[in-house]
Amino acid sequence: MPAPRDRDHAPPGDARRAEAAPVKDPDAAPEVDDAVPDAAAARPAAPDDGGAHFGEQGGRLSYASYLRLPDLLAQQVTVAEPVAHDERLFITVHQVYELWFAQCLHELGAARDAMLAGDAATSRRLLVRVHVVERVLLGTVEVLETMTPQDFLAFRNALAPASGFQSVQYRELEFLSGARDPTYLTRMAQASPAERAALQRRLDEPSLWEAFLALLSARGLPVEADDDRRASLLAVARERADLWDLAEALLEHDALSARWRSRHVDMVERQIGTRSGTGGSSGAPYLRSRLALRYFPELWDLRSEL
Numbered sequence: 491m492p493a494p495r496d497r498d499h500a501p502p503g504d505a506r507r508a509e510a511a512p513v514k515d516p517d518a519a520p521e522v523d524d525a526v527p528d529a530a531a532a533r534p535a536a537p538d539d540g541g542a543h544f545g546e547q548g549g550r551l552s553y554a555s556y557l558r559l560p561d562l563l564a565q566q567v568t569v570a571e572p573v574a575h576d577e578r579l580f581i582t583v584h585q586v587y588e589l590w591f592a593q594c595l596h597e598l599g600a601a602r603d604a605m606l607a608g609d610a611a612t613s614r615r616l617l618v619r620v621h622v623v624e625r626v627l628l629g630t631v632e633v634l635e636t637m638t639p640q641d642f643l644a645f646r647n648a649l650a651p652a653s654g655f656q657s658v659q660y661r662e663l664e665f666l667s668g669a670r671d672p673t674y675l676t677r678m679a680q681a682s683p684a685e686r687a688a689l690q691r692r693l694d695e696p697s698l699w700e701a702f703l704a705l706l707s708a709r710g711l712p713v714e715a716d717d718d719r720r721a722s723l724l725a726v727a728r729e730r731a732d733l734w735d736l737a738e739a740l741l742e743h744d745a746l747s748a749r750w751r752s753r754h755v756d757m758v759e760r761q762i763g764t765r766s767g768t769g770g771s772s773g774a775p776y777l778r779s780r781l782a783l784r785y786f787p788e789l790w791d792l793r794s795e796l
């Protein structure tokens with residue numbers, strides 16, 4: 491007798507399990523061709539769904555209810571009077587950014603925790619996912635650049651003093667990555683108490699860089715003194731392949747973030763020239779002053795010593 495198939499053991503109503511490929515029991519006798527006589531017999535036993543077909547079980551969830559689409563699609567609310575056609579695009583693009591920022595925080599937090607737990611491979615895998623999202627975010631700039639400066643001016647005044655400068659998640663990403671400038675806590679004057687607390691938490695918790703150093707230390711590489719750390723990073727580059735791959739994944743995150751800052755300021759100059767920002771900064775000059783920012787400067791310095 492072949493071992494019972496996994497789907498035969500699916501709990502009632504578990505559509506995903508019922509549709510899953512059979513899992514072979516390694517101790518089971520080899521399967522023979524007549525183990526499943528016909529397709530009808532192979533179909534998962536209908537649980538208490540009254541004979542419903544796939545996708546109908548229980549009627550608990552639909553595409554729209556699972557994804558909360560009524561709420562999500564009600565959030566693109568324009569404010570300009572008279573109505574400006576491109577304002578909706580502007581809002582959608584920024585909302586898409588915030589969704590991806592939230593996802594990146596989720597992944598980078600897990601990548602950091604994996605390093606703290608000594609798991610370099612999982613951390614690298616999550617960082618590679620973030621790289622793909624970051625490339626999407628670079629491409630998203632192009633969508634907004636289909637808007638002309640004249641079209642932007644048609645609604646720009648209506649959104650002031652709102653500005654991307656006030657994006658708490660963007661600043662959380664910087665803090666988590668290791669660029670921890672606490673002055674942003676006071677400079678982001680509009681932040682609510684909850685947002686301020688989120689930023690403070692990011693400042694208090696280990697950054698990606700601190701987690702990477704903790705991993706090096708756990709693998710016997712000293713990181714406390716500057717000289718020791720430099721020697722340890724060289725050792726990583728020369729003889730610790732898994733840690734080097736992880737270091738490269740961190741560097742790629744750094745490089746892609748820098749590329750976005752550069753791409754963003756190009757877009758800003760294209761849209762508003764040398765005007766000051768709606769957030770009250772000098773605009774492009776402020777943004778250009780941030781282009782040299784590195785999350786992991788020691789990984790960049792290492793290049794000249796290899």
Ligand code: HEM
Pocket residue numbers: 583584587588634642653654655656657660754757758761762766767768769770771772773774776777780
């Ligand atoms: C028409 C398009 C855009 C223009 C003209 C623009 C303009 C600006 C300006 C002038 C600043 C400096 C702060 C200020 O005084 O307001 C800024 C900062 C910022 N913007 Fe944009 N922006 C645009 C699109 C975007 C998009 C799509 C995002 C995505 C979330 C974004 C995110 C940010 C962030 C995170 C900052 C803070 C950067 C930092 O502090 O280093 N911006 N933007």
